[in-house]
Amino acid sequence: MPEESPGSLTFKLVYYGPAQSGKTTNLLRLHDQLSPELKGEVMTMETKDDRTLFFDLLPLGFRAPSGLLIKLRLFTVPGQVAHDGTRKAVLSRADGVVFVADSARNQEVNNGEAFQSMADNCHRVGLDFEHLPLVVQFNKRDLPNAVPETEIRDRWANAPWPLCFACALQGKAVTETFETLLRLLYRHHALPLALATTHGISEEAFVTGLLGRSS
């Protein structure tokens, strides 16, 4: 559940995935590409070899016609296997998740294990995995050994989650992935939070408010 305080509503989104799949890169590109009314700096916590140690954070926000401040806080988890405890803690209280998979053929096992660990961790931290807004992004489409899109679509045909094919390094489909999650998030929460009725925020307004007019 998003955190409600007088005058503001905060959603927590988490970029989850195996080590080095491009979660931090996604966040950095989003920071460049988005232009919402309010945009903070990316807070990164990396070791010297660019691996996330605790988390990265990108804060965004816009004000609704009702005066309500909608805040989004985008986190990334550390992908390295050793940091499972940290991943679990970062995942707690998430309102939506982007799973960033590595498209490289030799990363298929890592993707599978990370996805399973995400499902397990959701249960452990009390998240309803079946109903959690979740987008699966296959990143690094530019790699020569990327698994072909048709093969991936075939394999995930029976899964309920939207798939995105991105190249975070070049900034491709990073915003699209984010937008897909925003729409799931809105549909999941609009009614219970009375976003449309009380605050006058439609799905389009929600999306454009966070992506920024120019995008």
Place this chain on the structure above:
Amino acid sequence: MSVTDFDKEWQLGELLDAAALARMGPPLAELLEGDAAILDRDGSPLWGTLIPGARREALTLEIEPAGYLVSSSASPRHLQAAARLFMGLLRAEARYRAASALHLEAVTQDFETLKLEHARLLASEARYRKLSEELEERVAVQVTTLKQRQEQLYQAEKLASVGQLAAGMAHEINNPLGFVRSNLGTLRLYLDKFAALRPQLADAQTAWQTLDLDYVLEDSPDLLRDCDGGLERIARIVADLKSFSHVDRPEKALADLNTCLKHAVSVIEASLPPGVELITDLNPLPCQQCNPGHLNQVFYSLIRNGIQAIQDSGHPGKVTIRSCATPEDIRILLHDNGIGMTAEQLARAFEPFYTTRAVGNGTGLGLSTARNIILAHGGQITLKSLPGQGTTVYLRFPHGHD
């Protein structure tokens, strides 16, 4: 453990306590060339003096002001620069707070996982302990059942051997009984002759001769002597049988194993088949605390096995029974030069129910029961055998076993 959420949004007053503010305020005021104040996000002062009409600059941690830096003396440029510097400080503090809270949360998570893991381990250990207890119980039950079965089997075999013995005895007793009965019949006829003599006493001499009473007088003592001999034999057989089966004695007794061997031999000798010879070479033995009734049966069976092996070979042969005492133990050897056993038969000889003979022809106790009795006496039994050459049974008993 209560843990602060790592992803909470910090307030200025939470990041810098009064002491930290008191440390940073004066140099800030100095840089701002006069006065300075630090306000919380709702405008309430945390440090410094608030001069009406002073300029304020927002201190933003993420996207909203977390507080304000206020000064009336500084130029806008200086105030902005100071606010940026101060924000850098605040963000560094927030990063540190978030990282340490997350670390704590992760450690707690790991600890919870460990505790869960530990609880699971304890549960599975308990399961295994229960299982092993159940197993022990089941084994105990099985052992009891096995013991009961063995006891039943032993009793059945004992009955069988007692029955066989009784059959042998009956056969032996029949022979003397037969001639005692026939002698007595003859003597009755003789008495009839004397009765017939009485009316003819006048012509006594002629009658005496007609009735052939000379022969009667001559034959009667022979018949009586024969009868005596027969009765004596019956008495001896019954005595042997009694002492063999120990019907009249308690189970445990101090006994000389040679006596047991002699009993077994004397019982068997009465019905020794033709072509089989028993040779005994018994040397003095110290007395043993034992169950003589059981040992008698063991020796009886082993000797019978030897005789059977000789009969099976189709040749005449002999069973040698030897006993001696060494400083370590008492040794008994039974050797026959009968048919012998193949390696396969030898390997299975001690299995219960294993027999090389047709069902019903087993002689007395099986080897497995014989071994059990010997083991119960603290003894050992070993077999050596070669097909066509014969079999040797070695028995050893510790001295004075109870």
